Amino acid sequence: MRRRWWAAALLTVAATPVMAQDAPVTRFCPNRPSLGASGCTTLPGQVQLELAGVDWERNDDGETREDLIRSEVTARIGLTRNSEAQIGWTPLGTLRSRDRDSGERTRVSGTGDVTLGWRRSVSHPDGKKLSAAIQPYVTLPTGRSGIGAGDWSTGVVLPVFWRIDKTWSLDFTGQAAAAVDEDGHGRHFDATGVIGVGYALTSDVTANAELSVERDQDPAGHVTRALAAASVAWRLTKRTQLDLLAVAGLNHDAPDARIALGGALLF
Known part of the structure; x- marks a missing residue:
């Protein structure tokens, strides 16, 4: 009996390192796209980079047409295990404007603002099941006029993600901010709500559909x-992703x- 007991103990000890090696050592859940x-957070000692190689946006109000092309990181x-720091920056942006009446064209290029944030998970930091977090942030006016906002701003993001099963998911993101006024001086209240539905086309490809409503005062x-x-x-x-986002204005x-x-990319 003693020999059997010692043999079982040795097998348990020998299996422990193997089980530890099989434990997950990565947590890769990008915000993009x-x-x-x-609602998840990056594990300690790891850095996740999220990149927008090309981000183009057009805004035409009937009098002026603007095209903004930028890169973001x-x-x-x-x-x-349940918190992360975030640093966001626009290394390059170009804003092109054309007045419809006069035909006058302007172009501004330069770097954008820097955003510093901190995310604290309050439920399932691995992004599984029902995950949620709170994320305060501040944006510093480091960008050139026309690319940057012109003044500092601050706010808080509240993301909630529900993985229903291996195929379907639902998410909601609420955001309240003291946003920079249009003239670049002072701040005002701005609130946004985003609701989305995700569907796994395959084990590696996921599609999302979203609706966003923003109230800008x-x-x-x-x-x-x-x-x-x-x-x-x-x-x-397990550490890399490519993505594509298409957005259309509804009003x-x-x-x-x-x-x-x-x-x-996860490092």
């Missing part, structure tokens, strides 16, 4: 912007169209 945000740095004029979006994310490996005050191509 959603209009909203995910966000670094998500794991701090604890700028002193220059209170407006409501409604957007519809469709996106596809292709998981190349007069919303941008007419937007297309963004990018991806994510």
Whole structure:
């Protein structure tokens, strides 16, 4: 009996390292390409980069047509098992404008603002089942006029993600912000809500459909912007992703169209 007991103990000890090696060592759940945000966080010691190689947006109000082309990068740095720091930056942006009456054209190019954020998960930081988080942030006016907002702003994001099963998911992202006024000086209240439905086409390809409504109480004029979006994310490996986002404006005050191509990489 003693020999059997010692043999079982040795087998248990020998199997322990193997089980530890099989435990997951990555947590890869990009915000991209959603209009909203995910509820999961990056693991400590890991850095997740999310890149928009090309992000084009057109806004035509009948008097002026604007085309904004930019690249964006966000670094998500794991701090604890349920919190991360975020640094977002627009390294390059170009804004082209054309006055319909006079035909006058202008062009502004430069870097954009820097956004610093902190995400704290309150439920399932691995992004499974029902995950939720709180994410306060501040944006610093480091960008050139026309590309950057012109002043600092701050706000909080509340993402909630529900993975119903291996195929379907639902998500909601609420955001409240002290946004920069249109003239670049001072701040006003701005609130946005995004609701989305996800469907796994395969084990590596996921499609999302979203609806976004924003209420912007700028002193220059209170407006409501409604957007519809469709996106596809292709998981190349456990640490890499390519994605595509297409957005259409649903009312007069919303941008007419937007297309963004990018991806994510986990280190």
